[in-house]
Structures are given as structure tokens and as C-alpha cells.
Amino acid sequence: MDSLMIKGGVPLEGEVEISGAKNAVLPILAATLLTAEPCVIRRVPNLSDVKFMCEILRWLGAEVTLKGDTVRVQAKKIKGMADYDLVRKMRGSICIMGPLLGRLRKARVSLPGGCVIGARPINLHLKGFESLGAKITIESGYVQAATRRLRGSEMFLGGRAGSTVLGTANVMMAAVLAEGVTVIESAACEPEVVDLANFLIAMGAKITGVGSPTILVTGVKELHGAEHEVIPDRIEAATFAIAAAATDGEVTIKGARPDHLHAVLDKLRATGVSVTRRGNDMIVKRGGRLKPVDITTLPYSGFPTDAQAQMMALLTLTPGISIITERIFESRFMHVSELTRLGADIEIEGPSAIVKGGRPLSGAPVMASDLRASAALVIAGLAARGTTAVSRIYHLDRGYENIDGKLRKLGARVERVSES
Numbered sequence: 137m138d139s140l141m142i143k144g145g146v147p148l149e150g151e152v153e154i155s156g157a158k159n160a161v162l163p164i165l166a167a168t169l170l171t172a173e174p175c176v177i178r179r180v181p182n183l184s185d186v187k188f189m190c191e192i193l194r195w196l197g198a199e200v201t202l203k204g205d206t207v208r209v210q211a212k213k214i215k216g217m218a219d220y221d222l223v224r225k226m227r228g229s230i231c232i233m234g235p236l237l238g239r240l241r242k243a244r245v246s247l248p249g250g251c252v253i254g255a256r257p258i259n260l261h262l263k264g265f266e267s268l269g270a271k272i273t274i275e276s277g278y279v280q281a282a283t284r285r286l287r288g289s290e291m292f293l294g295g296r297a298g299s300t301v302l303g304t305a306n307v308m309m310a311a312v313l314a315e316g317v318t319v320i321e322s323a324a325c326e327p328e329v330v331d332l333a334n335f336l337i338a339m340g341a342k343i344t345g346v347g348s349p350t351i352l353v354t355g356v357k358e359l360h361g362a363e364h365e366v367i368p369d370r371i372e373a374a375t376f377a378i379a380a381a382a383t384d385g386e387v388t389i390k391g392a393r394p395d396h397l398h399a400v401l402d403k404l405r406a407t408g409v410s411v412t413r414r415g416n417d418m419i420v421k422r423g424g425r426l427k428p429v430d431i432t433t434l435p436y437s438g439f440p441t442d443a444q445a446q447m448m449a450l451l452t453l454t455p456g457i458s459i460i461t462e463r464i465f466e467s468r469f470m471h472v473s474e475l476t477r478l479g480a481d482i483e484i485e486g487p488s489a490i491v492k493g494g495r496p497l498s499g500a501p502v503m504a505s506d507l508r509a510s511a512a513l514v515i516a517g518l519a520a521r522g523t524t525a526v527s528r529i530y531h532l533d534r535g536y537e538n539i540d541g542k543l544r545k546l547g548a549r550v551e552r553v554s555e556s
């Protein structure tokens with residue numbers, strides 16, 4: 137397993153190019169199962185999760201070729217059942233269920249496990265499939281949705297924490313080939329869901345209302361192939377913006393979509409960070425002494441849960457008391473214990489973390505536990521005095537393309553070492 141050795145205290149300076157969005161490309165790759173014609177997806181980030189999704193598509197029978205940041209997929213004939221272990225290894229692959237149900241009227245995948253950030257149930261996905269007429273059965277670790285006819289229907293997909301991103305994606309991908317009209321109330325509004333809908337529309341689907349809590353899908357007989365460029369990764373952009381502020385540097389973030397980042401930029405500015413836009417580029421630098429802020433994670437367009445850990449790393453450096461409340465996942469504070477190992481002063485009170493910031497951090501060995509917690513540890517290590525070794529960085533490679541290379545280009549003293 138690899139680790140990142142980080143010699144902290146260097147302000148990040150220069151330009152970083154943002155890659156395609158992981159959380160858009162995964163459902164978009166799954167959507168290629170909806171047609172027998174070839175699809176070409178561009179600006180695909182080089183991530184282990186993406187490679188894994190391509191493996192799953194091949195396993196289902198699709199032809200998949202990866203060339204640079206372009207993937208060509210043709211799912212001429214496909215199986216309706218995914219290998220037990222494949223789906224279990226990456227819960228994001230649950231989003232193949234909707235396209236399999238839409239194309240074959242049958243989908244059988246292993247129940248995705250929970251993960252360190254929460255139980256990750258799929259009850260809302262299944263509620264949506266049932267509403268379209270599918271019969272759901274769960275046996276020997278598999279969940280199956282099957283029906284002779286998929287019929288459009290009205291449904292409410294809101295759950296314990298509001299809307300569901302992949303639940304909305306899954307149901308939308310089944311509904312595009314159902315008979316009649318489907319109305320999804322309490323749909324997710326995330327830009328990644330909008331990007332998926334734009335790809336489906338390019339394939340001939342009839343969808344309106346994306347980006348709002350009410351999505352309307354008029355089913356069509358079949359879909360054709362399409363080409364699509366994936367939106368930039370707003371969470372990667374947020375991560376680099378926060379790292380620039382944490383190291384008191386000045387970074388130009390290129391190729392991001394500032395309009396996807398209003399909540400993050402609002403909170404960064406509230407801490408005193410200056411963010412100026414030049415077209416689609418953002419120049420981020422600390423505008424003086426950092427000020428504490430309170431943050432609550434919410435469904436889009438609220439503050440994204442996927443940037444919560446990274447923001448916490450910045451707030452450990454910010455003199456004063458900041459309160460971070462996590463409203464989306466039940467246990468997304470795995471980074472707290474590791475940040476305290478670097479000298480941070482954080483107390484957890486139920487869904488909130490009380491960050492008493494301002495003490496300088498000092499480097500130490502820490503362990504990554506999940507994708508965004510790892511990013512928080514990297515940010516803290518970049519700001520800490522001395523050396524921080526972040527182990528198990530396979531978590532990072534799931535969602536960040538060449539993060540150590542991008543950081544080195546910004547002047548960071550970061551080395552990837554393998555522990556094997």
C-alpha cells in the first residue's frame with residue numbers, strides 16, 4: 137500500500153487543472169448500458185473507481201476502450217446480473233441497476249455494503265423501481281428488480297437526509313425507457329445529476345426539470361449512442377481551493393465551474409479567503425487572518441458533504457471556534473481522530489464537530505480511512521510543520537487524479553512511497 141510523505145509549511149503557488157467529475161462519470165458510464173450503439177465519453181478522470189466501473193461494464197458484456205481521457209463503450213448484448221464481488225467492492229456501481237432494468241427489464245446486483253461514512257441504504261432506489269412496476273426480491277446477498285413492463289409513475293424520492301443522488305440517477309435511467317411519464321419529486325439537484333440527464337438527452341431521452349427537485353421523464357422506445365464531455369469535478373476544485381487557503385498560498389484553479397461551487401466559495405470568503413473569478417478560472421488566496429465559521433452540510437445547493445472534511449482541516453488552523461454539522465451521513469467524522477494526531481483540537485458532539493482552531497499543526501504519521509477524509513489529512517499535512525505520512529492513500533486514488541503530481545506542480549514537497 138502506498139503512502140504520501142508530506143513536508144509541510146510550503147505555500148501552494150501556481151495553476152492546477154481540474155479533472156472530470158468522478159460522481160458524474162460513474163452514472164454516465166452506467167448509462168451507456170441503455171443503448172446497443174457506441175457512446176464516447178470525454179474528460180474521464182484517471183481514477184481507480186472509473187477503471188473499476190469499466191471492468192463492471194466489460195463483465196456485463198460491453199466493449200470498453202480507454203484512450204487518454206476518452207472512453208468508448210458499446211453495450212451490444214449485455215447480461216442483467218453483475219458479479220457479486222465486483223459490485224460489493226465499489227458501492228457507486230449500484231447505479232448500473234437503473235440502466236439494466238430500463239434496457240432488460242431485469243437487474244440483479246449484490247447488495248452494496250455500507251462504508252465508513254454510513255450505512256448507505258438503497259431503499260429509495262428500490263422504492264423508485266417498484267413505483268415503475270418492478271418487483272424487488274432480496275436473496276443470498278443479491279437484490280433483484282424485474283418486471284415485464286416498466287410504466288411511468290409519480291414518486292417521492294426524499295429520505296432521511298433529503299434527496300438521494302444515485303437514487304435519482306438510478307430511477308431516471310430506468311424511467312427513460314418506461315412507458316409513459318415519470319415524475320420524480322424530491323429529486324437530487326446536484327450538477328452530476330444534471331450532467332447525467334444531459335447525456336441521456338443526447339441519447340434521445342426526454343427529460344425536463346433537472347437541477348430542480350421535480351424531474352419529469354417521458355419514456356421513449358429506445359435510445360441511440362451519443363458523445364459527451366463530463367463536467368469538471370467541483371469537489372476536486374474545492375479541495376485545491378481549501379489547500380491554497382490552508383497553506384497561505386495563491387492558486388489559480390483552471391477549468392472548474394465556479395457556478396457549481398457557490399456554497400463552498402461563500403464559506404471560504406466568510407473565513408476571509410479571497411476568491412476572484414477570471415472566466416472559469418478561480419484565483420484563491422488567503423486574504424489576511426482567517427475567521428471561524430459554522431458549516432452545515434446539506435443536499436445541493438447547500439454546502440456539500442464531500443467538502444466537509446477538507447474544510448475542517450482549514451478550520452483547525454483558524455483562530456476561534458467553528459462548528460461543523462454533518463446532516464447527510466451518520467458517521468462522516470473519521471478524519472477527526474487523525475487530525476487531532478496532528479495537533480488539532482476538535483470535539484464531536486452528536487452530528488457536530490466543535491473545532492477550536494488556531495494552534496499550529498505538527499506533522500505525524502496518520503491513516504486515511506475514506507476518500508475525503510484522506511484529502512483532509514493531506515491538506516492538514518501541507519499546512520503542518522514537519523513531515524506527515526498519510527498511509528493507505530488508495531482511498532485518495534479512488535477520487536483524485538494524480539493528486540501528488542498536481543500538488544508538486546504547485547510547489548508542495550510531496551512524495552509517494554510504496555510500503556510494500
Ligand code: EPZ
Nearest residue numbers: 159228256257258259260261295297300301302442464465
Ligand atoms: C453520492 O452518493 C456521492 N457518490 C457521494 O460522494 C456523496 O457524498 C453523496 O452522493 C451525497 O452528495 C457518488 O455519486 C458516486 P445519497 P449517494 O444517496 O448517491 C441516504 C464521494 O466522496 N439514503 O445522496 O450514495 C444516505 O444514507 C462520495 O465522492 C437513504 O436513506 O448518496 C445518505 O444519508 C461519498 N436511502 C443520504 O441519503 C437511499 O436509498 C444521501 O445519500 C439512498 C440514500
